[in-house]
Amino acid sequence: MxxxxxxxxxxxxxxxxxxxxxxxxxxxxxxxxxxxxxxxxxxxxxxxxxxxxxxxxxxxxxxxxxxxxxxxxxxxxxxxxxxxxxxxxxxxxxxxxxxxxxxxxxxxxxxxxxxxxxxxxxxxxxxxxxxxxxxxxxxxxxxxxxxxxxDFRYITDALTEEEAIEILQKGRKGQETREEHMLKCGYPAYTTSCAWLGYSDQQLQKLCTDALKEGWTRFKVKVGADLQDDLRRCKIVRNMIGPDNKLMLDANQRWDVNEAISWVKELAEFQPLWIEEPTSPDDILGHATISKALAPLGIGVATGEQCHNRVMFKQFLQAHALQYLQIDSCRLGSVNENLSVLLMAKKFNIPVCPHAGGVGLCELVQHLIIFDYISVSGSLENRMCEYVDHLHEHFKYPVIIHNAAYMPPKDPGYSTEMNASVLQYHFPGGDIWQQLIMEKKLTI
The missing domain is CATH 3.30.390.10 (Enolase-like, N-terminal domain)
Known part of the structure; x- marks a missing residue:
């Protein structure tokens, strides 16, 4: 009790x-x-x-x-x-x-x-x-x-309770072996920290160099504001990481559907694995059109960080509108709703590659993706979890990355507890914000 x-x-x-x-x-x-x-x-x-x-x-x-x-x-x-x-x-x-x-x-x-x-x-x-x-x-x-x-309401046309139980029952086979693998090797990650759109070329090059030395083999580049700028930056990154490491692109919803197709075709020479959020995150049929157009180039579509709920994910899967599904531990209704999406992804045979970064997203989503591998998908093929090297020092149980992989947390809980930073960064009264406001570096 x-x-x-x-x-x-x-x-x-x-x-x-x-x-x-x-x-x-x-x-x-x-x-x-x-x-x-x-x-x-x-x-x-x-x-x-x-x-x-x-x-x-x-x-x-x-x-x-x-x-x-x-x-x-x-x-x-x-x-x-x-x-x-x-x-x-x-x-x-x-x-x-x-x-x-x-x-x-x-x-x-x-x-x-x-x-x-x-x-x-x-x-x-x-x-x-x-x-x-x-x-x-x-x-x-x-x-x-x-x-x-x-809550299976609205999704039983794609996944029933009985089907979910069957998936999980099948997932129990080999569970102990997969858990041992996670504890030893961790879950493969990719980095977004090297190529934010506002970074200079020099900063981008330095961060890529450092990441390669640390063992990173999967890199994501932000694109979408200016095509010539994207071509230059993608060329820098691809030349630095070599032909064998993975490169992904993220437009963060910038384009119309036809614009997305033509823009990504221009960037196809850099052999991206996927284009992420190429258009409005609500446009399921638009994503399907983009997916179909880019398939001959071997470029997939990834989305999900701003997908509202399980119903939208259901429709993305039914419409074959994505090739990489990106759950988010804070956009959906917590673990409950993410469980339903992980199970639907398994049924539709679509790899889950979570969105992370931000504040605490890495800390949270590592639990979901490790569970997914051990108990649901049973596979690491075409799968990786986003990692951003920001703000982990503000958490009591920060993520542990080893050899570009998330190592399973061992402390009880969801790794969500922050430390005393909460008081310093409380808005607008915290000491950090009061100082920035006083120095006129930022305004409320």
Whole structure:
């Protein structure tokens, strides 16, 4: 029995001034300040454990997500953890189906980001109660227990509960061997840190040189603002990493459909594995058109970091609109919804290559992708997880990268707990922001 009632849920607006160094810059988001709505759940249990969760934002607007979290908190405070997790599907649906709050979603946008932050904290608390890292707790759960956490509403035409259980049952074969492999070798990663759009050529070259020395073999380049600039930068990167290492492109939604096709054909000489978010993240049929046009060139389409929910992923898969599926631990409705997407990807035989980076996204998504390999996909073919070397020092249990691979976390929980940096970077009252405002380097 899991004792203890949830007594409080607090949320903090935490922002890091990454725009000052052009970190995270791309064709659509030129000056992001990586930020988070950071949730803490407290209980009256004797062990005094707390659950920590977050959702990722780019600065302005974080305050709106904070308001949405506060609006959802009344559905959480006063409940027991046992009451939540013994009927997790019902709790998930309660959060996403509030008769009035649902109108400002439903299951998308600000209210869904807030839902993710709240549920991430619940999962962190549950894993800590179990004394296991989240990935291990998921691996050790039975197929029936895992499926009971998923809301299958709207996706049964693509994946039924019975099919999900069958996938997970088949995934149990060889599970111990795959877990041993993860503990020894980790999950393969690719780096986005070398080629943000705002970086100079000199900075790009230095970062690629350093990454190659550290053993990185998979690199992503931001593109989409200027074709001649893209040609120059892609040439630099391809020449530096050589013909055998993997190169991916990311346009961050910059183009119209036909523009995306023609632009990527110009960049095809650099042999990219995929083009990521070539057009509007909501345009499923547009992605399908791009996928079909680029297939003869051997270039796939990747998307998902701004895919609202499981229903959109269902349609992307049904329309053959992507070749690489990118889940996000803070865009979807936490672990619950990501489980459904991992299972659909397995059924449609599409590799999952998660979106990460930001604030805490690497810390969170490593749990999901390690679980996916051990218990769902059972494969590393054409699979890798994004890594961005920013802001990990602000977490109590930061990611560990060894030989360009995520090493499985060993501490209990979801790796979501931040350290005292929360106070310094609290917006706008934290010391860091007050200093930047005083020096007129950034304004509110």
């Amino acid at each position: 899991i004792k203890g009632k949830i007594t409080d849920l607090t949320v903090t607006d935490v922002r890091f001034p990454t725009s000052l160094g052009h970190h995270g810059s791309d064709a659509m988001h030129t000056d992001p300040d990586y930020s988070a709505a950071y949730v803490v759940i407290e209980t009256d249990a004797e062990d005094a454990l707390k659950g920590y969760g977050l959702t990722f934002t780019l600065g302005k607007g974080t305050e709106i997500v904070v308001c949405a979290v506060k609006a959802l908190s009344r559905l959480v405070v006063g409940r027991t953890l046992e009451d939540i997790v013994t009927n997790f599907r019902a709790f998930y649906r309660q959060l996403t189906s509030d008769g009035q709050l649902r109108w400002i979603g439903p299951e998308k946008g600000v209210v869904h980001l807030a839902t993710s932050a709240v549920l991430n904290a619940v999962w962190d608390l549950w894993a800590k109660k179990k004394g296991k890292p989240l990935w291990k707790m998921l691996v050790d759960m039975t197929p029936e227990e895992l499926v009971s956490c998923i």
